[in-house]
Amino acid sequence: MNKNSFSKMTTDQLLKRRSILKILINMCLVAAAILLCTVIYLIIAKQKFNVLVFLPLSMGSLVLVNVNTLNMIKKELKARGL
Helix, strand or coil, X not given: CCHHHHHHCCHHHHHHHHHHHHHHHHHHHHHHHHHHHHHHHHHHHHCXXXXXXXXXXXXXXXXXXXXXXXXXXXXXXXXXXX
16 A cells, blocks of 8 residues: 555544454464475474475565555554654
């Protein structure tokens, strides 16, 4: 989303979206950590490279996009005085 779409939203919508994004970011981080631990265990147990290594890494990009969106929402809320 771009900056203009956030400026068109109401304050309540921004606060709701901010709380949803915080939950989503935390869920993605927990899932990525669990997947990473599973992949490390499989690599150690089977002594070979596993393609599942790329799953937690791809989830990292989702987290970065959501953190960027969260920061834009925070800037909009700050500009509104909240």
